[in-house]
Amino acid sequence: MQGVLISLARRFALAGGAVASGLALMTVASIAGRALWSQPIPGDVELMQMGIALCISLCLPWCQLHGSNIIVDFFTQSLPQRATRALDGIGTLLLALMCSLLSLRTAAGAIAVNAADEQTMIIGLPMWWAYAMLAPGLALTAVIGVWQAGRLLRGLPPLPEAQEAAK
Numbered sequence: 001m002q003g004v005l006i007s008l009a010r011r012f013a014l015a016g017g018a019v020a021s022g023l024a025l026m027t028v029a030s031i032a033g034r035a036l037w038s039q040p041i042p043g044d045v046e047l048m049q050m051g052i053a054l055c056i057s058l059c060l061p062w063c064q065l066h067g068s069n070i071i072v073d074f075f076t077q078s079l080p081q082r083a084t085r086a087l088d089g090i091g092t093l094l095l096a097l098m099c100s101l102l103s104l105r106t107a108a109g110a111i112a113v114n115a116a117d118e119q120t121m122i123i124g125l126p127m128w129w130a131y132a133m134l135a136p137g138l139a140l141t142a143v144i145g146v147w148q149a150g151r152l153l154r155g156l157p158p159l160p161e162a163q164e165a166a167k
Contacts, residue, residue, distance in 0.1 A: 008140055012058045012062065013058060013061070015058050016056075016057075019051050023047070026048075042122055046123060050130045050133070053133065053134060057138060058136075060138065061140040061144050064148070065148075067159075082155050086155075088152050092149040093146065093153075096141075096142045096146045099139070100138075106135045107135040110128040110129075110131035110132035113126075
């Protein structure tokens with residue numbers, strides 16, 4: 001299971017990075033077009049908003065997998081490792097539940113917005129795309145969170161590699 005989760009998270013993050021790179025190129029082209037020919041890329045702001053949301057969603061699983069989210073451990077840093085892992089496990093499980101709910105609600109939102117036939121203002125992209133793109137990253141983050149919570153609540157590190165490094 002861990003190999004599949006790591007591989008999927010890596011692929012999602014690489015896709016998120018590719019989208020971010022494409023957005024950066026689009027921004028440069030739009031700014032250059034505006035400066036040189038008074039012709040920016042139509043809908044560049046709409047594309048940027050949708051693209052950045054997608055990037056964040058795709059990179060969340062990788063961040064969760066490697067514990068790269070914000071942690072406030074001021075009150076728990078003096079606790080024994082087992083207690084800290086138990087608290088981290090509870091927090092990770094809560095994060096997984098939240099991501100599950102967000103994934104389900106964004107998928108439901110995509111269906112509702114599609115039924116309403118909403119489109120972006122400038123280039124007329126279907127708005128449901130923006131919602132639908134968020135659900136897979138949030139769902140994978142939830143699955144990784146459940147897997148990590150199980151490890152943490154059993155007193156193990158969130159990643160098996162961390163177990164080897166601790167020896």
